[in-house]
Amino acid sequence: MAMPKGPQAFPRSEYLRRLSAVKAEMKRRGVDALVVKSTANITYLSGYTSKTGSTPQALIVDARDEEPSFIACRKDAPAAIHQTFIRRDRIFGYPEALLADPEKDGWDAVIDLILESGLGRKCIGIEARLFPTQTLEKFKTRALEAKIVDVGKSVDWIKGIKSELEIAYMRESAAITDAGMLRAKEVIRPGVTEADAAAEIIATLIRGANGKAGTDVAGFFLCAAPRTSTCHIRWAEDVFRQGSQVNLCFGGVRHGYVSPLMRTFSIGKPSDQLRRLHDAEVAGLEAALAVIKPGATCSDVAAASNTTLRKYGFEKESRCGYAVGIEWVEPTASIKEGDSTILKPNMTFDLMLGNWIGEDLGCVISETFRVTETGVETFSCLPREIFEI
Amino acid sequence: MAMPKGPQAFPRSEYLRRLSAVKAEMKRRGVDALVVKSTANITYLSGYTSKTGSTPQALIVDARDEEPSFIACRKDAPAAIHQTFIRRDRIFGYPEALLADPEKDGWDAVIDLILESGLGRKCIGIEARLFPTQTLEKFKTRALEAKIVDVGKSVDWIKGIKSELEIAYMRESAAITDAGMLRAKEVIRPGVTEADAAAEIIATLIRGANGKAGTDVAGFFLCAAPRTSTCHIRWAEDVFRQGSQVNLCFGGVRHGYVSPLMRTFSIGKPSDQLRRLHDAEVAGLEAALAVIKPGATCSDVAAASNTTLRKYGFEKESRCGYAVGIEWVEPTASIKEGDSTILKPNMTFDLMLGNWIGEDLGCVISETFRVTETGVETFSCLPREIFEI
Known part of the structure; x- marks a missing residue:
């Protein structure tokens, strides 16, 4: 049996409303896709509350698409299928081997997904303050032709007014x-x-x-x-x-x-x-x-x-x-x-x-x-x- | 009544033994003072287990001194007096106003302490992977004459063998x-x-x-x-x-x-x-x-x-x-x-x-x-x- 969708914290329309606000802000900033790293912001935009500690995970809001994509370690991906409104074909699990790889980590998988989504030459927004220097460098060197911009706390400010x-x-x-x-x-x-x-x-x-x-x-x-x-x-x-x-x-x-x-x-x-x-x-x-x-x-x-x-x-x-x-x-x-x-x-x-x-x-x-x-x-x-x- | 020292998790000699191992590693790397940011490593070297979330705090191991210094937000400093073996005159609380200051944060207070301790032209070790880019930049620009080096996970490796x-x-x-x-x-x-x-x-x-x-x-x-x-x-x-x-x-x-x-x-x-x-x-x-x-x-x-x-x-x-x-x-x-x-x-x-x-x-x-x-x-x-x- 495949992992069933569980009862969700909010109706789909509520998540789409929040995403619309985020996309409006992305448009204002000229951002084509936003990589959301803050776990609170991921919860806000998807309903995901499973705990993955410091393991890399991200919600990617692509301005072209109604729904975001979510990527996490493979053993955490079923939790996203269960807890979030996101279509299962937009939920990605990267190999667990990346968790203890000295050369690569989950962020390489996130960047791979961005590149495979045709965003390699687009403007990618990130919450820069949440990234260690090494990961920021990874974004810049691996997505060389993309423009990487810091969106600051813009999702947090949108999240500040509750429904x-x-x-x-x-x-x-x-x-x-x-x-x-x-x-x-x-x-x-x-x-x-x-x-x-x-x-x-x-x-x-x-x-x-x-x-x-x-x-x-x-x-x-x-x-x-x-x-x-x-x-x-x-x-x-x-x-x-x-x-x-x-x-x-x-x-x-x-x-x-x-x-x-x-x-x-x-x-x-x-x-x-x-x-x-x-x-x-x-x-x-x-x-x-x-x-x-x-x-x-x-x-x-x-x-x-x-x-x-x-x-x-x-x-x-x-x-x-x-x-x-x-x-x-x-x-x-x-x-x-x-x-x-x-x-x-x-x-x-x-x-x-x-x-x-x-x-x-x-x-x-x-x-x-x-x-x-x-x-x-x-x-x-x-x-x-x-x-x- | 001043905050009393509480019962400590380990005897003072145990903390001094751990610090000796860290100082030996510092010597090997030519590091004069180590800024420990990892909360687990701070617990290891001091006994501090109070939770301060994402508020800046650091243990500073100065090779010249028997005991380290600890600096945290002022309202958390009494917890360090109570929980750790560290002398109270080596425990510092920075003003709480820094918590929501748009220009400065607790790391400015940490850097001030380093500079005031006569370490401004010395070799300062940090756990670089734990710092966002902005904070790393702050260390480099505010402690211009110091040499800032990444000590990687060296404290974590020492901590790996238990007593x-x-x-x-x-x-x-x-x-x-x-x-x-x-x-x-x-x-x-x-x-x-x-x-x-x-x-x-x-x-x-x-x-x-x-x-x-x-x-x-x-x-x-x-x-x-x-x-x-x-x-x-x-x-x-x-x-x-x-x-x-x-x-x-x-x-x-x-x-x-x-x-x-x-x-x-x-x-x-x-x-x-x-x-x-x-x-x-x-x-x-x-x-x-x-x-x-x-x-x-x-x-x-x-x-x-x-x-x-x-x-x-x-x-x-x-x-x-x-x-x-x-x-x-x-x-x-x-x-x-x-x-x-x-x-x-x-x-x-x-x-x-x-x-x-x-x-x-x-x-x-x-x-x-x-x-x-x-x-x-x-x-x-x-x-x-x-x-x-």
Whole structure:
């Protein structure tokens, strides 16, 4: 039996709409075919979510064709048949022998496909920042007569405005995230190991919420005292203690889409210092939410947050948010002063008021939101408070 | 309170031993200071396992100094104080503002540190393949008077031979992997969703085994019928059915070290076709194990496996194994014909007899092993059989 097409994350028309937007941008740039390397962008344009680590793979958008082509290592190609809307004769698997070949790699197979598709003298767009020098050189020397141009983050910017169908997945992933936070409230107890709590929370993120399973596990960070001044520790070989603070950051996943959330937990009454910082963060977050609407800039939102934080005596060193969607952080707009990105309906962001001050104080709260026609919708249903246990 | 040093994965003497080996290689290459970018190599040389995604960070090994320096984004620096053996005055955090700066990034801070350390006219080694072109250019233009040389995978090759302390973690991670497989045998049942089974298995990998918690979640792949001809699907929104086959691949983690394992499950009696392929794989795997000893080459091991597989009428397209350790795959030796790497005691590999044939057949079995003084030690205690449910 051949690999059957599976249920797809989106209808074919949705993928064709996205591809049309990409092709319009290609036309504007004079690009005949685009080699998409970013795994998030591949997911966006095809539905492919299988994980191939660092193995070369690419989606090739040829301006002449309705559907793109996808090429990956041969053992990963059946996953593309199953998961994507792409016709099976446009899905290519290169020999697995290329994975450990000292002379060639999967990119040679990608370039072969480009050359065989009659694109050898055309203008080929690539996401140059994602390629190591050696691979860039390979493109230039093997496709000598082609013109290779960098399209920068143009697919990422197109991907930045979500459709209603994508927003639905972001809401589902937020419901899963909320379920994980509520599970955390049940399992974080003095004497419990951080690992046992993480096991319960992550299992919840996979089981999902409202009959919708989590389809992957995204980043998961549990920074408990004395590690609350940092933010990217998975968890430690330690137990929770009476009086301890726990900063949690994670996101449920639906078909690649993540709605991350941060909340601060306190086993027992929070310290006055923690309470003051948290109050400032909530005020900053709510000041930011109040100015979000189409036409405002990322800079406006950041300024509202920063001004409020300063009134409370705090200063946020880092940006207070970033575009979010497939695979968590999108590499485009930042909510920071000076970022002139103009907000449009259905842009989605993680508004992130984490502050890590010196070596002894850190407190987190965030909201994942979309810009609506008139303002803002936050996806989480959880209160903006320190979760006391 | 300043961030305290936490319990470390290895004693200081173990890190200094590793650094001595790296410095000897630097001397051989005429390198004065080495900028380590690979996250697995940073873990190896410092104990740092906090996750910073794509944010620039580097360990700088200066030949003149006993300890290396570590530089990361400011909010990640406290994690290095806590997790690593490195003196706190050698741990540097660069401003978070660099994360979304259109002109500069964290690599500018790394280069600043190099220049301030009096290395501006010295020979600086880098792992060039890990850098995008723009960053390489930045090194060359900002450190104009330094000599920048590519050290290739030299740290990875040093890391390839484990100490007894590292082997102990690989055994612990294998025990966790085994616990996960046994949990899979309990939870995979007709009518159960793949996500619910994954939740239980992953929770087991985090809770750990023998009182040793999993310290992270490594790759996790559950490819159930009709998806058994591919290998990197997390899990699907589907239920298991009577008669279904399930291919599982995952690994427990201890302080970064992974011992991956693959096993094939069958709900009900396996088909004759599946049985034949599995028998061939077990025979190939055991033929490979029989030739492993110091002095044999990776090619010898692969030839033993491939010859045996062929006797059973199968051909394995891909390499049948790779060096394994911190963060799963190490980018050095492959168990494939033609790889002349000579096996030495305490090299560790994932011997991987997965075969994915066409679009309808795939079957997996693997063993993580170390080369001993006289032969081989496999870490898993599980039988080499199709797990019938």
